[in-house]
Amino acid sequence: MRITVHRAVSSVVCATAALAAVLTAVSPAAAFNQSAYWTIYDASGELVEDVPLTATAGDEVTVRPAVIAEGVTPDPSAVETFTLSGATATFTSATQTDGSFCQISGTTAVCHDPGGPGSTCPYPPGGLGFREGCFALGILPTEQGTVTLTASAAGDAFDPNPVTSSTTITVSSASTAPTVTGISPDSGPTTGGTSVTITGTGFTGATAVDFGTTPATSLTVNSDTSITTTAPASSSIGAVDVTVTTPNGTSVTTSADQYAYTYRFAGFFPPVKNPPMFNKAEAGRTIPLKFSLGGDQGLNILAPGSPFVHPVDCITGAPINNATGAADGSGLTFDSATSTYTYAWKTSKAVTGTCQQVNVRLADNTDHTADFSFK
Structure with missing residues (x-):
């Protein structure tokens, strides 16, 4: 009796490199030639080449083992047992193409193979065979590493020696983009x-x-x-x-x-002091708001409506209300000699005795503020 493993072309099990045959020693007194090995066939049953089985963690694969007797009438009571060991994997399904009964439980699948000439299994390479049974095993590996798949066929009336063979499935981690x-x-x-x-x-x-x-x-x-x-x-x-x-x-x-x-804003230049300091100023005077953005960025650097002002508490600097107004001035200029922007803020006499915060909002949507106490 021989145990072979083949796969359908549609299987997601990969064929990538040569795999040496795995032979199991048998009794020299065996009445018939008996060995165990794993090999790969295409869907039509033709030998392709010996290949290793590969899979990706989390992806189900299908492996198709065949049990074939040479010169022996198949035993209807034959039982084939498949087991998984090594990296974590479980059977998800087990079927026999000739309709016999299979049971799965975690890492074990047991199939009762009636055998017979109606089997759709391929012949082993170079052998004179009688096809007994063909199986499809669904296997789900969930861990990177090596899964060992072992097949065992019980002895029969002609040769009591059981046949056992194993092969490996190399499981890689899921290849996902970062x-x-x-x-x-x-x-x-x-x-x-x-x-x-x-x-x-x-x-x-x-x-x-x-x-x-x-x-x-x-x-x-x-x-x-x-x-x-x-x-x-x-x-x-x-x-x-x-x-x-x-x-x-x-x-x-x-x-x-x-x-x-x-923009690379590094704070206002003197005479304006940056928070948390308050600037003392006379209401009605023009205050130069000078700053640099690391070079000439053009004159379209201000957000719409910027700069604007709103009243703040003279002790805490917290806004008093949500009222805001435009910071009137003569416009924005750039001095290429000093790489400095200047906005000349013309303050109103109406802010005498109050504290105001001016906000220069840039086109990059960043806010840059300075606080003033007006006398």
Whole structure:
């Protein structure tokens, strides 16, 4: 009796390299030639080549073993037992094409094979065979590693020696593209250079990080869920998607992977003091709001309606109400010699005795404030 294993072409079990035959020693006194081995056939029953079985964790595979007797009338009481060991895997189904009864329980499948000339199993290579039974075993591996599949056929009246053979299924981890679930910090200046931590999954083996279409200037894979990188410079403000590329693919863009490029605002220049300091000023005077954005960014750097002012508490600096008004002035200018922007804020006499906060909101949607106490 021989035990062979073949697979249908539609099976997701992969054929990738040569697999040596596995022979089981039998009694020298056996009345008939008896051995056990695993081999692979195509759907028509023709021998293709000996190959290893491979699978991916979480994906069901189908293995099709055949039990074939040479020169022996098949025994209707024959029982074939299939077992799984090694990396975690279970049987999901077991069927016999000739209609005999199969039972599965976790890592064991037992089939009662009546045999007979109506079987659809292929002959073993080079053998004179009588086809007994053909089986289809559904196997679900859930762990990376090696699963050992063992087939055992009980002896019969002509030869009591049982036949046992085993082969292995090499299970790889699921090949999934990385995902990005967080960016910290999620903004930085257009000049680049900001150290950014990316969180997500599937980062092992990462080969690239891109901010929009621009590659990051550095990449360190801390773990499968964390990457430290450096944001590259950008020619414009606004949000871009940060993507991670590994051998398994590139992360799909979502709202969680966005990084906002902003102007490089470093605070107001004297004579204006930055928070938490209050500036003392005379109502009705023009106050120069000077700042730099790291170079000439053009004159369209202000958000619509900016700058604007609203009253604040003179002790805590907290807004008194939601009332806001435009900060009147003579407009925005840029001095190329000093790389400085200036907005000349013309204050109103009406703010005498109050405290006001001026907010220069830039086109990148960032707010920059200064507090004033007017006399």
